[in-house]
Each structure stands twice: as structure tokens, then as C-alpha cells.
Amino acid sequence: MTVIKNAKVLLNDELVQRDVQYKDGKIVAISKVIDDTNDRYFDAKQAFLTAGLIDVHVHFREPGFEYKETIATGSKAAARGGFTTVIAMPNLNPVPDNPKLLADQIQRNTDNGLIHIAQYGAISANLTATKISDIKGMAEAGAAAFTNDGKGVQTADTMLQAMQAAASVNKPLAAHLEDDSLLHGGVMNAGATAQKLELPGITGLAESTQLARDLVLAKATGVHYHVAHISTKESVALVRMAKSAGVNVTAEVSPHHLLLADDDIKSDNALFKMNPPLRAQADREALISGLLDGTIDMVATDHAPHGSEEKSKSFRESPFGITGIETSFQLLYTHLVKSGVMTLATLMKRMVASPAETFQLKAPTNIAVGEVADLALFDLEHESDITVDDFQSLGKNSPFVGWRVFGKTLATWVDGEIVYEDQTK
Incomplete structure (x- = not known):
């Protein structure tokens, strides 16, 4: 012993x-x-000493993008961050969008991971198809939940079918909210900083309009609908209103959206480029308020490692995403708990208990015999x-x-x- x-x-x-x-x-x-x-x-x-942290949104990049991250290195990073359970995203190559590929990915996670790694299945083939995947088959193969993370589901009909299928197997459906018709080549939040840096902006409407659509569909289907990396004050208000109306909706927020805003970007530095982008200070404040009052259920890192060369390019050329699983607790404890914004107990609920309960994970949420x-x-x-x-x-x-x-x-x-x-x- x-x-x-x-x-x-x-x-x-x-x-x-x-x-x-x-x-x-x-x-x-x-x-x-x-x-x-x-x-x-x-x-x-x-x-x-606490029960291990839980992250429902990580990118471990294997297979297909091992120069960015592997399951081994990603799980080492998670362990260094204090995480013992994560759910990995499906934007891989090949995408786990059918039962066999999903089962193969779960086995790969088990063989190479230091920690517990659950796996998302893709809503549709290659994350972009309008016809939904075999969600029932992937649920039987062990999928923890379903998402097309990295891509917004562009048609209401695809989302409706996906919600119906996810509801039938009692699994969460997590949405990356992004209306492609409103992007216009944007690389950062539309606002004064984008104008100053002469970079194309992404309006918050690209997120909130798709969220409004999805909340109506979620109400109709009864699915457990989960909002990935929420970033705007309008989205927080929509989730709050939907919860009060009885919609089965949960939401996550990433540490960078809680701690940074677009006016923290002083130059064309792609280390600040992520999707959704850093929004305005008013959005950041709304996210903190939402996390405090439970409108936002949990913190999720959206750990998105990239190669150093590709992230050394400009905002226009660099990929979206930042690494975050090794620094999330430290940053949030320092800037939210130690500063008096929230209690340590609340932070632990948002980083341990809520993720486990929301995604029905077999993970401890407290220290108990x-x-x-x-x-x-x-x-x-x-x-x-x-x-x-x-x-x-x-x-x-x-x-x-x-x-x-x-x-x-x-x-x-x-x-x-x-x-x-x-x-x-």
C-alpha cells in the first residue's frame, strides 16, 4: 500500500x-x-491533492498529424497538467466516422496513452458530409459522444438527423459552432484590433446564429446538446435562456477565452490565433459570469498543438489553435481563484465533477474511500x-x-x- x-x-x-x-x-x-x-x-x-482533472476537448493528432502531437506526447502533457481523463476529438486522418475506425482509435488510445482517453465519433464522414455517420454503431463501439469539431455543421437537416441519432443512443452531441457563410476569410475577431492590424475579422454571429438554430433543434429532439468552446456574450445569453426553457444543453469554455481578449493582441502574432477567436473584453466578462453562475458547466482546454514552423507564420497563414492542457489549472487558479473571482471548490467542480457527470465518464470526482x-x-x-x-x-x-x-x-x-x-x- x-x-x-x-x-x-x-x-x-x-x-x-x-x-x-x-x-x-x-x-x-x-x-x-x-x-x-x-x-x-x-x-x-x-x-x-484532488481527484484528477478531466478535459472533454483535446486534440492528440494521431493518426495523421504526428508532427504536431502523438497520443503518447499528448497524454504526457495531460498528466503534467494534472489531467487523468480526457475525451479526444475526431479530426484525424482517417477520421473515426464509422464503427471500425472508431474502435481502432479507441484501441490506439489505450495502447499509447498514459491516462484514460475516451473518444469522440464524427457526426458525418470527413467532418463535412451532409449524410450522418452510423452513430448507433459507433456508440456500440464505445464512442463517448459525437462531434464534427473543427467544422460547423452547415445544414439544419444534418444537425437534426445527428441529434435524433445521438438522442436514440443517449449520447451527447457536441457542436463546433461556425457558419461558413459568415466567415469571409476571417482570422481573428472582427473589431478594432483586426482593423488596426489590417486583418480580416470573424463576426461573433458566425457562432451565435448557429447556436440559436441548434437550440431550437435540441429542444425538439431532447438530445443532450453540448456547446464546445463558447466565446461570445450572445452565446452565453442564449444558453442561459435555453436552460431556463428546459433545453438539455451544457457548455464549455476554454481558459484562453476566460483570460484573454482581442485587445491583448498587440501584433500579427499567430500564437494568439485560435478558433473561435479571442473576443472583446465584454465577451470575456460574460464568459466568466457564465462560468460562475453555472450557465457554462465546465472548463475544457481545446488543447490544439501545432508545429513551430507553421505557427511562426502570420495570422493569415498560420493554423488556428493553441496548446493548453499543461497550463490550464495554473492559469485559472492564479487569475480566478487567487484573485478572488471564484472559489477553489467552484473551479474544481468545473474541471472535475461537471465534466464527469455531463459526459457520464467513469472517473472519480472526489477523494473518497x-x-x-x-x-x-x-x-x-x-x-x-x-x-x-x-x-x-x-x-x-x-x-x-x-x-x-x-x-x-x-x-x-x-x-x-x-x-x-x-x-x-
């Missing part, structure tokens, strides 16, 4: 010191003091720098490099096995 000594755990929304003992991958005892000469010990040194020992240990007391040299991800494309943060990950356990341990502590 192993005892994690001198840990701080959340109990009734307060941090209290506890020892946590686990055996054969499960927690067997929690007490103020556990002394057993037969145990191995891990000294937490008063750091914060009998739970699987999927755990993460964070240093809340000391500052550290975000540096690319420490990244486990192949992607170094983060606008947060150089930021000073609290909450560094000290160790991560999956099924009672240490899969990451900080060597600088």
Missing part, C-alpha cells in the same frame, strides 16, 4: 490536511494521520514560470509562455500509478 502524506484536500469547501492511502489502484483510507510501517510514502508537503486513485497534486504556495522547455507536448504554441503562475503540478496518479512527477520540486 502507499500513503500520500501531508496533503491538503478540499472538505466542505475548505482545505484540510489529510493522509490518503491507496492499494491496488483504489483509495482505502483517508485520515489526519496514517502510519503503517508496511506502506510506501509520498510526502505531499502540504500541497493540494473506494474511489479509483486518479489523483493530481498541485503546489498552490509557490510561483513558477510557464516555459516551453518544460512542455511535454510537441506543441509549443502558447500565448501564455512567460506568465508567472501558482498551482504547478507536482505529481499525477492514474489507477494508483504515478504517471507524472515534477523533478524540480
Whole structure:
């Protein structure tokens, strides 16, 4: 057996010191003091111990784009970020858009991952077809949910059929909201910064108009409809209104949309290029409010690694997306919890309990006897720098490099096995 000594755990929304003992991958005892000469010990040194974080939106790029990321490197990055369970997106090559490819991808995730990796199936072939995929067959093959992430579903009929199929198998349908007819070649948020940098803008209407359509369809079908990487104040208002009307809708927000706005972009620097783009300060404030009041159910990183060369190009030429799974807890703890915007308990609910419950994941949501020992240990007391040299991800494309943060990950356990341990502590 192993005892994690001198840990701080959340109990009734307060941090209290506890020892946590686990055996054969499960927690067997929690007490103020556990002394057993037969145990191995891990000294937490008063750091914060929690159930492992859960991310429902990651891109691990394998197969097809291994120069950006692999399942091995992506899961190492996740472990370094304190994540023990993720759901991987289907924009791969080949796209897992049928039961065989989906089953193959699940096996690939299992064979190569350090952590628990669930898998999305594609709504339609190649993420772009108007005819929906075999959603029932993919659900039987193990799909956690369905999405065409990276592409908006352009026709209402395709979305209606997908919702009906997802509802019939009781699986969530996650929407990347993007009306292609409103993009006009945009590469960042339409607004004063785009005008100043002489770059084409993307109106928030490309997101919110598709969301309005989908919420009506979701109400009609009863599907569990999930909004990926929500970014505008109009979208937050629509989700809030839909929830009050009884629509089965949930939503996620990415750390970068909570912490940055388009006026933080001072030059043509593609490390700030993501989809949806960084919006205005009013949108950022609405997202924080939505996360606080539960309109937005969870944080999801949209971890999107790219090669250094392609992200060194201009906004016009570089691909959308930033890496984020290694820095999300640190950034949010520092800028939302330590600053007093939200409590640590609320942040953990949005990063652990809500994702697990919303997507019906077999993952622990608290530290309790009998739970699987999927755990993460964070240093809340000391500052550290975000540096690319420490990244486990192949992607170094983060606008947060150089930021000073609290909450560094000290160790991560999956099924009672240490899969990451900080060597600088």
C-alpha cells in the first residue's frame, strides 16, 4: 500500500490536511494521520491533492498529424497538467466516422496513452458530409459522444438527423459552432484590433446564429446538446435562456477565452490565433459570469498543438489553435481563484465533477474511500514560470509562455500509478 502524506484536500469547501492511502489502484483510507510501517510514502508537503482533472476537448493528432502531437506526447502533457481523463476529438486522418475506425482509435488510445482517453465519433464522414455517420454503431463501439469539431455543421437537416441519432443512443452531441457563410476569410475577431492590424475579422454571429438554430433543434429532439468552446456574450445569453426553457444543453469554455481578449493582441502574432477567436473584453466578462453562475458547466482546454514552423507564420497563414492542457489549472487558479473571482471548490467542480457527470465518464470526482486513485497534486504556495522547455507536448504554441503562475503540478496518479512527477520540486 502507499500513503500520500501531508496533503491538503478540499472538505466542505475548505482545505484540510489529510493522509490518503491507496492499494491496488483504489483509495482505502483517508485520515489526519496514517502510519503503517508496511506502506510506501509520498510526502505531499502540504500541497493540494484532488481527484484528477478531466478535459472533454483535446486534440492528440494521431493518426495523421504526428508532427504536431502523438497520443503518447499528448497524454504526457495531460498528466503534467494534472489531467487523468480526457475525451479526444475526431479530426484525424482517417477520421473515426464509422464503427471500425472508431474502435481502432479507441484501441490506439489505450495502447499509447498514459491516462484514460475516451473518444469522440464524427457526426458525418470527413467532418463535412451532409449524410450522418452510423452513430448507433459507433456508440456500440464505445464512442463517448459525437462531434464534427473543427467544422460547423452547415445544414439544419444534418444537425437534426445527428441529434435524433445521438438522442436514440443517449449520447451527447457536441457542436463546433461556425457558419461558413459568415466567415469571409476571417482570422481573428472582427473589431478594432483586426482593423488596426489590417486583418480580416470573424463576426461573433458566425457562432451565435448557429447556436440559436441548434437550440431550437435540441429542444425538439431532447438530445443532450453540448456547446464546445463558447466565446461570445450572445452565446452565453442564449444558453442561459435555453436552460431556463428546459433545453438539455451544457457548455464549455476554454481558459484562453476566460483570460484573454482581442485587445491583448498587440501584433500579427499567430500564437494568439485560435478558433473561435479571442473576443472583446465584454465577451470575456460574460464568459466568466457564465462560468460562475453555472450557465457554462465546465472548463475544457481545446488543447490544439501545432508545429513551430507553421505557427511562426502570420495570422493569415498560420493554423488556428493553441496548446493548453499543461497550463490550464495554473492559469485559472492564479487569475480566478487567487484573485478572488471564484472559489477553489467552484473551479474544481468545473474541471472535475461537471465534466464527469455531463459526459457520464467513469472517473472519480472526489477523494473518497473506494474511489479509483486518479489523483493530481498541485503546489498552490509557490510561483513558477510557464516555459516551453518544460512542455511535454510537441506543441509549443502558447500565448501564455512567460506568465508567472501558482498551482504547478507536482505529481499525477492514474489507477494508483504515478504517471507524472515534477523533478524540480
